[in-house]
Amino acid sequence: MLINRRSLFGAAAVAVGSLISGREVFASQTDQKQWDIVVVGAGGAGLSAAVHAANSGLSVLVLEKTSAVGGSTLMSSGQWAVAGSRFQRDLGIEDTRELFIQDMLNFGKRMNDPSLVQAFVDASKIEYEWILAHGVSPRYLIANAGMSVPRAHFFEPKEVLDLYTRQLTRMNVPIRFNSPAHRLFFDPKNKRINGVYVTYNNKKALVRARLGVILATGGFARNKNLLKKYAPACSEAFVLCGKGSTGDGMIMAQEFGADLLDMAYIQPTYGYLPHPESSRDKTSAFYAGGIIVNRAGRRFINESLSYKTIGALALQQPEGRTYIVFDDLIRRQALTKDPRERQYIGEQGKAHRGFVAASIRELAAKAGINADVLQQTVSLYNETAPFGKDILGRQTLTYTYGKPLPITEPPFVAIEASAALLTTYCGLHVNPLMNVVNVFGEEIHGLYAAGEVTGGVHGASSVSGTGFAKAFAMGRIAVEALKAQI
Secondary structure, three states: OOOOHHHHHHHHHHHHHHHHHHHHHHOOEEOOOOEEEEEEOOEHHHHHHHHHHHHOOOOEEEEOOOOOOEHHHHHOOOEEEOOOOHHHHHOOOOOOHHHHHHHHHHHOOOOOOHHHHHHHHHHHHHHHHHHHHOOOOOOEEEOOOOOOOOOEEEOOHHHHHHHHHHHHHHOOOOEEOOOOEEEEEEEOOOOEEEEEEEEEOOEEEEEEEEEEEEEOOOOOOOOHHHHHHHOHHHOOOEEOOOOOOOOHHHHHHHOOOEOEEOHHHOOOEEEEOOOOOOOOOEOOHHHHOOEEEEOOOOEOOOOOOOHHHHHHHHOOOHHHOEEEEEOHHHHHHHHHHOHHHHHHHOOOOOOOOOEEEOOHHHHHHHHOOOHHHHHHHHHHHHHHHHHOOOOOOOOOOEOOEOOOOOOOOOOEEEEEEEEEEOOOOOEEEEOOOOEEEEOOOOEEEEEEEOHHHEEOOOOOOOOOOHHHHHHHHHHHHHHHHHHOOO
16 A cells, blocks of 8 residues: 555544544533633642633633642641741741742752742732731641741641632632543644543533633552653552542643653652551651661761652661661750650650650660661761761751761650652653643643643652642642633
């Protein structure tokens, strides 16, 4: 058979025609109403997008495949990273947009997109101020992973989500629960994404979106197949995230050539206690000065590094079991830095989820750690780290903040900890307007994404508080871009 240019394009046309016809068969009906914007996902990013769309006078529908709002946002610790806040100024902390951007680029090993980082940092401040103006305020502030200064503003996640849901209720914005989206609809006439195929009330339907679709579907930590494909080392990690985090949005966008970013940097988060039930079952005592050892009593990493970098290596330790070891001075410092620590080490001589002893050897015996090795490890650390000579390179408490302390003041504490996969922090390549980009760097018209489903913001490692902030900030950005089309 002779194959020429005409026959080749003819065959392609038939194939595309068959594909479109197949999607039309999937949709047994089409919603009568055409919305301006359809948002897929009702976590932080989706709710933010819906609120700002409705506030702009646009008609918006939210599709949520589970039975409730919140997703992984609800399960998060509620850290919002923002620079130059009044909260910081009132505490005498000097922080700037430029420092925040540099922290993110440096911590991400400059594998993140600088233009996207800048867009996020600016939108984070705007959305933070919007939340404050609507009566929700942070409770405290700490320096956490990747921060040169304290920048993690802690909110109660439910309070923030409730603010957005109240706004949607006030404006009569519908949220369709138990409505999983399956495929995107590409309008060949307008050459853009103009809808989404969804199952609702056990019926399959095409929901049309005049301006476009915003994917806010979260990550894929609960999709074993995707984890084995992109992060096999994490496929057996304990998962702690929204039950809807199965990668739906990323998969749907890939059908239309969407590019992916940061897939090589999926890592679990360190500091979670055995069998955690929520994001609160976590300690960051190592960022207050504690050291991390395995069951043999040996340190295996610089404790000032990202909790994701630590998490990846912690999973490789024998039985995946590690311990955070510290003294009473560090215990008190940890309480000062992060009030969440009260549930574990709030009282001297007591550790509600760990071990306490008057000496390092006694502590090792209680925790099941090699006593001789742990004693040697602590002694060597005390002789080197506080003087800038740590053999593993620890010079700070976290990133560039703080200085190592000797572990000398009893009683001593050991808390067993490991890593849990909360987020995947990678995904769809978006430009600074949150428009999804294909593998050739071209915009996929009508398709936007916000929150954890996106890549490019974090790069090789994520600064604490940028995931929570990213959701709400990106939702705003996407809507602003869609409004510009009118």
